[in-house]
Amino acid sequence: MKALDQTILIDRYLSGEASPEEKLQVERLLSDPELSLDDKEAFRQDMELQEDIIIAIQERGLRKMLQREEERLRAESNDDQPPIRTAVRPKVAAASRGPLWLIRSAATIAIAACMAGPIVIAPQVSRMIAISNNSELYSAATFEMTDAYSQLKGCDEPSDAIIAATALMQSGDYKQADALLVDALNGMPEVTNADGQAWSEKEDLLYLRALCAIKQHKLYRSRRLLNEVVRMDGLHRDQAAELLHTIKHGR
Amino acid sequence: MQTATRKVYQMTDQEYIAAFRSNDQRAITAFYDLHREAFCKQIGALFRVLDMDSLYDVYIVTVTRLWEFIRKGKLTEQHLVKPLPHYLYGIGKHVMQETLRKSMVPEERAQMYRIELEEDLRIDTSFVAQLERVKRVVNQMGEPCEPLLTLYLWEKQPMDIIAFNLDYKNADSAKAQKYKCMEKLKRIIYHQL
Incomplete structure (x- = not known):
């Protein structure tokens, strides 16, 4: 068999595109007793090399993808x-x-x-740290978003992102919760207050992000998010406005 | 979308292994994000490395190596005797050791305690040397093979779309070029052996 034909055969076999005849041909080249051991070993090595080439090319793609992800995460932390x-x-x-x-x-x-x-700035930061130590606020917020959600909003179950984020918040992993909320917000289409549930879900996500930001002592991010929640004029408006006032001016 | 978000962050170790094997980019990225901070803190503390940039670089290499073990079938759902992060940290320790060894003078290097990855994690590493040779050749590949093979093998784009984007006459000519590239890479590697 010509070298290029063998490459094509192996490629089709490894990518799962081989016909039943081609599969038989590969199996024969690997284990036919009529073929010499050297021929079979040479074919096996050729196949392994081709698989390694595929892995090496995919590894390049993976590395580039992870480097991009790393840049994104670093840029995100610089935003703070x-x-x-x-x-x-x-x-x-x-x-x-x-x-x-x-x-x-x-x-x-x-x-x-x-x-x-x-x-x-310093007094605002210290007031924000004082708020972040108020565990009642967080347990109340996460409870409200999960268990009592349907009674409060009169609508369906909370979204998966909210359940996962509140679970992370309850376990104290605010950074991961925030990453999850950012992901969920990025995945949301543009909504207006006419959109009802989607609008209210966006408000929930932003409010939870604001709570995560307070807990992580991110002054500017928390203020920006709380302002956004106040502007949305939804269920968390009063709580957000109160938190914002406490951060800026104290109780 | 939200269901998918929750799923990739709450997958089991077995599901992550399957996702690594099938190059599920979303799940791999989620795995990367999930363990990044804890990994860098732990490895940084273990080796007393404070430079976060170096730790993140080590983390990228570690996740890539974990993927290699899974892709080569050396770490499968059946092999798992401990949680997947245990393997991640085990590989990470070795990557960090390698990185430190490269920056040391030979005398220091000789004194450095080193555990072989194979003994430590009970993973067959016999494929690593050949794969490294192949990677060196693949990393030198340029046009037209590099974009064509990356789009097909990593981005999983269909051949007709690749042909359109890379200005080939049709899917068949792109496919013919792909085979030629593969053949050329094999020739170069055989020549170097």
Whole structure:
């Protein structure tokens, strides 16, 4: 058999596309007593090599996929950085090529940001940490989202993502719960408040994400998510508004 | 979508092995995400490595190697005597050792305690050397073989779509090119042996 024909035969066999005759031919080449041991061994090695080539190509694809996933996860964790950095950075970049007043304004922003840290941000962070230690809030929220869901909303069972996320939250794995909620939110189509259940489910997912963010002490993320829940004007509006007020101004 | 999300995060070890074997990209990614933080914390603490970037790189290699063991049939549902993460951490320890050994001077390297993966996890590793040789050749492959074989074997795209995207006349000419690429790779590897 010509080398290319053998490659085609093995490829069809390994990919499951071989016809019954081709399968028989492969089995014969592997175990026919009329063939010499060397021929059979050579065919077996050829087949193993071809399988290794397939694995090596797939391994390249897998590695690239995992590298992309790693980049995504790192970018996501970078999103948690305070937005003040991104606000100052373009100014500084512009200052490096612009006139003197731009440098001054960049410096002013930087000084203001440094002062804002202890004066504005630090009290908010400590208030958020105090909220995050309130275990009643979390058990109430996760209970509400699962067990009492149908009575509260008068609708079907909560979504799988909510069940899984609340279970993770109850076990204290807020990071994983948040990843699950992000995934579920990304998978949701665009909804409006006319969409009823989908709208309310989106609000649940955002509210749970806000609770995860508080527990992970992510000030900016929690404030952004709570604001979003308040804007949605749904079932969690009052709780979200209260939490937001407590973070910003204390009780 | 949400059912699928829950499923990939709550699969059993046996289901993950089946998903690795069939290259279920969604399930593999979910497995990767699930164990990433704990793996890096544990391996980092064990080897006193604080650089998270290196730990994430080690984690990528570890998951890839776990996939190789499963794809080669050396780790199957029947082989599992401990939970799948046990194998992940076992492989991870060896990958980390290899990484550290590469950065050491020869004297330090000689003194470093080393357990063979085969003894540690009871997995047959005899295929690794040949697969590494094949990987070296495959990693050097360029146009037209690289995109064609990746799209077909990893992305699992149908031949007619590949032919359209890569400007082949039709699915048959793309398929003929695929066989030629495979034959060429085999020739190069045989030549190097």
